[in-house]
Structure formats: structure tokens, C-alpha cells
Amino acid sequence: MSINATLFVQMITFALFVWFTMKFVWTPLTKVMDERNQRITDGLSAAEKGQRAEEDAKTQAQLEISKAKEQAIEILSKTEKRKTEIIEEAKNDAKAEAERIIVAAKAEIEQEVNRAREQLRTQVASIAMAGAAKVLGKEIDEKAHADLLGQLVKEI
């Protein structure tokens, strides 16, 4: 139980062990651990960035939605206006058409009346002629009295 040369062997072993630990355990492990720390820090900051981007996108989307809503309302009111306009136009058109048709019909009626009156006149003339012939007992020379007859027709 006294100190002997084992001491030197153990000192050499210890020195080797320290060298080994430094080279093959401590250095690679701390390197790897630092790398991991870096990764975690990066990941966290990236996550934060992503969160901020998400928030931005959300507000942006909200803005877009409200804009779209406004637009929709605008479009709706425009359509409403246009609708009433169209209806109004159609009403006006219809009224005008109706008037036009009425006017045309009236004109036609007038024409018809005139034609009937003309016919009636001619017929009345011939009847009058026939009557006169019968009264006079002889044929009236149509040609001779044509002027007279024409005057008569005009008078009726």
C-alpha cells in the first residue's frame, strides 16, 4: 500500500485519456450540440417569422374581404338601379308602342270610313241615275250627262 511506479503508468494513461476525450468526445459533441442549438434558434426565429407572415396574410385577407364586400354591395345597388331603369324604359316603350298602334288603327279606321263613303257616293250616283232614268222614261245618255253626274256625286 505504498506509492510505486504504477503512478507513472496511471499518469500516462490519464494524459492519454484527456487527449482522447478532448479529441474524440468533447470536441465533436460540443460541435454537434452547438449546431443543434443553432438549429433550434433558427427554427424558433423561422417559426416566429412564419407566425408574423400568417398574421399579415390574415389582415390582408380581411382587407380583401371587406373590399370585396363593398364592391358586391356597390354592384348590387347598381343592378337595382339598372333594373328599375330597364323596367321604366320597358314601360315607356310599351306606352309609346301602344300609342303608335292606336294611332295607326285610328288612321286605318278613318281610311276605311273614307273608302266606304266614296263607294257609297258612287253607288248613290248610279242609283240616282237609275232612278232618274226611270223617271224620265228613257236612257240617259251617260256620256252626255257625265258632267252633271260627276257634279252630283261630288255634292253627295
Add this chain to the structure above:
Amino acid sequence: MAASGDLTSVEYIQHHLKNNSIGDGFWTLNLDTIIFGWLTFALVAFAAFRMRKSLTAGTPSGIQSFLELIVEFVGGQVKSIFTEANKLVAPLAMTIFVWVFLMNAMDLIPVDLIPKILSWFGVDYVKPVPTTDLGTTFALAISVFAIIIYYNIKFKGPIGYIKMFLFHPFGKWLMPVNIIMTTIEELAKPVSLGLRLFGNMFAGELLFLLIATLIVIQALIPLQIVLGLGWAIFHILVITLQAFIFMLLSTVYLSLASQTLDDH
């Protein structure tokens, strides 16, 4: 077991406390101490090489996460004591912690197991716990002491180191006292480091041996089992604590050595 047969308790204990050695006088080599020291080293080397294959900055697994745990623990301790950036101190502290722990842990192997197995191969004496050998504890202590002196000279300068002996702790009017005090203070560091570890581990080993001798009386076998188990469980604490203390004190001494005189 070994206590049976023709050995008395005293002979049994003496038998177990004898190193397997070659050589004479000072130039004796305790082969068991050296070989078990190397075996524990080899264990760490094996673990390190296994780890190198799958070393990753991603999720660590198996050996890597275990070694990272130690690195983190030792690194934290060293960083809190040794404020300056230094490449050597942290790996040194980790080596001390791991190696001392593993050598201490040999104590948890049943005291008769290794000697019995080796006795079948014709090996008469074996003491498997290297830290119960003063050669090991003082090898560590003297190595640390050498680095302490190196750091003193490196950081304080040769003149600063001599000044520390002359003017510390009582100022320049008590110079002779200072020299004696500082010398004692400095020498106490390796001596206390080496003896503390040796004393604790030797006492632990001796207690295991004493418990093992209970087997001579048949009625005491249950008591032996209970005591052996109890002491082994308690000893887990002791071996870890001793490894930790050795590491921590070495770091503190090195930190003191690396301070300049103004810091004192």
C-alpha cells in the same frame, strides 16, 4: 465463497487487499490497477467510437445522448467556475469525472467475483478497484497539480508566481510565514485530492470485504445480503460524489491558478 476453506477473516481481507504486481520496491507495477484503468478507458473509447458512426446534430440517440448529458453537466460546472474560455479544462474535468467514476464503479462488482474468476486462470491476487490504489489517485492529483503550476506560471508569469509565495496571504512584512503558508496551501491541493479519493474508496472496499466475511457464520448470511445490498446502494452515491468532488476541486484549483494576483 472465498472466506470459506482455510482462510480466516483477517487473511481473507489481507488477500483481497493485495495487488497483483511485478517488480521490486518503488519500481513495482500494480498490474491489476493498470489493467482495470485501461479497461475503463477502453470502455469509454468503445462508446466514443460507437457514437462517432451515428453522430448527429439532430435527435441524439443512445450513447450520444448519454455522453451529451455528461458533457452538458460537466460543461455547466466548469463554465460556472472557470470563466475564461479554455480548451483544456472542460475535457480534463470530464475525463476526471468519467474515469474516476468508472474506476470507482468497479467497487460495485461483488468483491469476490473477479478474484474468483481470475483464480481459475491461476491469478492469485487481484484488486479490481484502481482508485483504492494510491498510485491511481495520486497520478490524477499530481497531473492536476502539474497543470496548476503550469497555469500559475502561464497566467501570473514566473515573477507573479514567486510573488504569490512571498506576499500572500499576509502582505510583505510576514514574508517567511507567507512562504511557508503558501507552500503548504499549494501542496495541500494534490495531497487532499489524492488522499480523499483513496480514503473513501479504500474504506468502501474494506466495508464490502468486512460484510463478505460475515459468511463464516451461517446464520448471518441473510444479514450479509441485506448489509451488502444496503452498502452497495449507498456506495452508488459515494462513488458518484467522489468523482464529482475530484472533478469540481480540480476545476476550482485550476481556476484559482489562472487568476492574476490582482484578482485575489
